[in-house]
Amino acid sequence: MGQVLTALRHAIRFAFGGDLSNHLFANLPVPTSDLTGRTFIITGSNTGIGFAAAVHLARLNPARLVLGVRDLKKGEAAKARIIAETRFSSVIDVWDLDMADFGSVKRFAERAGTLERLDGALLNAGMNGTTWQTTRDGWERTLQVNALSQGLLGILLLPLLHATATRPDASPHLTFTGSAGRGRQASPILTKKLRRSHRFDSVVEPGFCVSELMREHNFNGFVTFVHSRIGWSSAKGSLNLLYAALKPTPPGAYVSACKIRQPESWTSNKEGLELQKRVWNEMVEIWCCVAPEVAAIVQI
Incomplete structure (x- = not known):
């Protein structure tokens, strides 16, 4: 019953927020x-929206794509699929x-520092967990x-x-x-703070996509039906990532449905x-x- 109410709540939010028609008919x-x-990094790229974004990028003939993944075996499988679907012949x-794991994040960034250039970093890796679990960092x-x-x-x-x-x-x-889900609300804070001295962030x-983000949720048939009927494919949802990464968006832009939108009101009111x-x-x-080294970087 709780899952049904959750689905209805999201549907009502779309309807009364004026977003449902835009979502259903967005081109x-x-x-x-x-x-x-050019060189691009895509995290969370072995499945879902991240994988779809990597496929789109591969079709545009970059010199190098870097897939950041938690499971190297799945990452290699994603690489093979990208090559098969796009005939991509570069790196x-x-x-x-x-x-x-903060240590893994640091090692990844250090490795990225050996690249000759970085034209886009699509930081997409994320999760929507259902139980309380702590990481090795606590x-x-x-x-x-x-x-x-x-x-x-x-x-x-x-x-x-x-x-x-x-x-x-x-x-x-x-x-x-920066999906509306738990934990993603920090993204607008990051971009608002970084845009003052860094021109690159958005x-x-x-969008509401059918992907593996919700894989830990055991939804019933009704919720799955609603999700599959109104959700975008990962390929369509990933076009938002490509728009933000390739178009000349202003610093700190909030991109939705391939347009620059106003973020939620809490990002600009006094309490927010x-x-x-x-x-x-x-x-x-x-x-x-x-x-x-973060202390020096955020002061640039």
């Missing part, structure tokens, strides 16, 4: 850019990345994966993005997938601004304990 543009010579790297799993590690990785990639921006042919982007709302300041300061303190 999202497929990117056609020529990405010759696809599969790198280990466990967002529930944090609640969803909070660390969706907020703390996502922010840490984005900040550690900023020096490479800045270096790439000095190239005459480059316009790098850092995008955070938050992407991929106070909350953002407190959360940002606490996250920076946590990150600096894990990676002391």
